[in-house]
Amino acid sequence: MKRTAAVLLVGVMALSLAACGKTAKESPAPATTAPVETTTPVTDTTAPVDETTPVDETAPAETGTPNEEEHAVSGVVNKLEDYLVLVVGDDYQVFDFVKDLKVDGINEGDEVTVVYTGTLGDEKTPPVVIEIAKN
DSSP, X not given: OHHHHHHHHHHHHHHHHHHHSOOTTOXXXXXXXXXXXXXXXXXXXXXXXXXXXXXXXXSOXXXXXXXXXXXXXXXXXXXXXXXXXXXXXXXXXXXXXXXXXXXXXXXXXXXXXXXXXXXXXXXXXXXXXXXXXXX
16 A cells, blocks of 8 residues: 555656656747837927028037937836936836936936937947936
């Protein structure tokens, strides 16, 4: 009787281990994952330029970055000092500020929308916040 119970328990344990093991259909996870960029292009709301006034396309924009596309992203302020750490989904994004940007009234924990130039996840040259507003 004891031998039968022991054999039965060993069989059940073997089946439970086989059921939890890997199958050949599973593919390995990628070694590195790129940050997911959830951005929305910002429409240009500037007034039309007088055609008689020459426009210097190489001149830096008001943001201090020459002719870069603007993007918008929403998230929660994690840290706000001379830089911004924004929680976007499950990721943390670090931003620099454009010179003289006012962040009065924005506090850690606030849900905000950030308009920025540059690329999210770029550690060498972080994106630059040109506008920030509470949601």
